[in-house]
Amino acid sequence: AAKELGKSRWVEYGPELDAHAVEHAQIAAELSQALDRDELYVLYQPIVGLPGGEVRGVEALVRWRHPTRGLVSPVTFIPVAERTGLIVPIGAWVLRQACLQGAEWARTLGARAPWKISVNASARQLLEPSFVATVAATLTETGLDPARLTIEITETAVFGGGRALDTVRALHTLGVKIALDDFGTGHSSLGLLRTCPVDVLKVDKSFVDGVTGTVEQEAIATSISEIAQALRLEAVAEGVETAQQAARLLELGYHLAQGFHFARPLPAAEIAPLCVPEPSLT
Numbered sequence: 683a684a685k686e687l688g689k690s691r692w693v694e695y696g697p698e699l700d701a702h703a704v705e706h707a708q709i710a711a712e713l714s715q716a717l718d719r720d721e722l723y724v725l726y727q728p729i730v731g732l733p734g735g736e737v738r739g740v741e742a743l744v745r746w747r748h749p750t751r752g753l754v755s756p757v758t759f760i761p762v763a764e765r766t767g768l769i770v771p772i773g774a775w776v777l778r779q780a781c782l783q784g785a786e787w788a789r790t791l792g793a794r795a796p797w798k799i800s801v802n803a804s805a806r807q808l809l810e811p812s813f814v815a816t817v818a819a820t821l822t823e824t825g826l827d828p829a830r831l832t833i834e835i836t837e838t839a840v841f842g843g844g845r846a847l848d849t850v851r852a853l854h855t856l857g858v859k860i861a862l863d864d865f866g867t868g869h870s871s872l873g874l875l876r877t878c879p880v881d882v883l884k885v886d887k888s889f890v891d892g893v894t895g896t897v898e899q900e901a902i903a904t905s906i907s908e909i910a911q912a913l914r915l916e917a918v919a920e921g922v923e924t925a926q927q928a929a930r931l932l933e934l935g936y937h938l939a940q941g942f943h944f945a946r947p948l949p950a951a952e953i954a955p956l957c958v959p960e961p962s963l964t
């Protein structure tokens with residue numbers, strides 16, 4: 683019967699889905715021990731000014747060095763962490779590392795320190811009743827100025843309102859900045875910009891990719907820049923890979939960018955040398 687069906691989706695993908703389920707169960711079990719076993723670490727990707735390329739901030743991005751699998755991408759393990767709830771302790775750990783690092787840069791680099799530290803938060807974390815208290819306690823413990831912390835959330839996480847939106851409002855009340863990550867790809871609603879406190883729009887790479895193409899291809903990046911200007915929000919262009927894109931983004935009104943063209947996610951020690959004093963930039 684399977685042969686008659688030929689390459690039907692069911693016959694093709696059935697066993698593969700099972701293999702995925704097993705793989706996910708294994709990853710979940712191993713991930714639950716990764717924190718205790720010191721297998722997680724944090725890289726920092728610069729967010730730079732346009733046109734100068736000076737480091738304005740960094741985004742903390744978690745990495746998992748698995749003893750046998752090697753480096754596992756967050757694209758693989760963050761969804762598993764979200765489904766199992768492990769994202770709550772992992773996210774709290776990343777937040778603490780990033781705040782400790784931000785406070786240390788502020789002490790050792792002074793005015794040259796990356797001004798802002800961005801940390802991603804999953805919907806699952808925003809639904810956790812203790813999340814706001816965790817952020818507040820981490821800021822107090824590390825001494826990082828709340829205004830220097832940005833929490834990156836997705837439109838989808840707060841789209842339905844409810845507890846996630848309450849959490850974001852409470853974070854904002856602490857003085858923490860809120861960024862909408864991958865902006866334009868989720869449950870986009872301009873109304874969200876009125877109900878949810880937002881300071882930064884991070885324009886998704888998929889729209890940045892279009893800025894050296896046709897007027898149609900760059901239309902969304904253009905519109906988001908206009909919305910940000912009208913609402914006095916910061917706009918960060920994500921995933922900038924070429925000088926040509928950076929130049930066009932500046933023309934479209936972007937003053938902040940992040941991407942491999944400027945710097946990849948780096949260990950903390952490699953960030954300080956990039957934080958050159960202002961005069962040598964010119």
Ligand code: C2E
Pocket residue numbers: 727742743744755756757760769773776802803804834863864920921922923940941942943947
């Ligand atoms: P994101 O928050 O949108 O982070 C940006 C991603 O784009 C990062 O991938 C970064 O390495 C990548 N990227 C930056 N510039 C470029 C570029 O020029 N070209 C390309 N192709 N990619 C670029 P990464 O580190 O693999 O992280 C993937 C996603 O995993 C993140 O997307 C975020 O959603 C999630 N993630 C990472 N760390 C954390 C974390 O600590 N907590 C949570 N909840 N999620 C995290």
Ligand code: MG
Pocket residue numbers: 741802834863
């Ligand atoms: Mg992000």
Ligand code: MG
Pocket residue numbers: 863864884920
């Ligand atoms: Mg992003």
Ligand code: MG
Pocket residue numbers: 864886887920
């Ligand atoms: Mg993204």
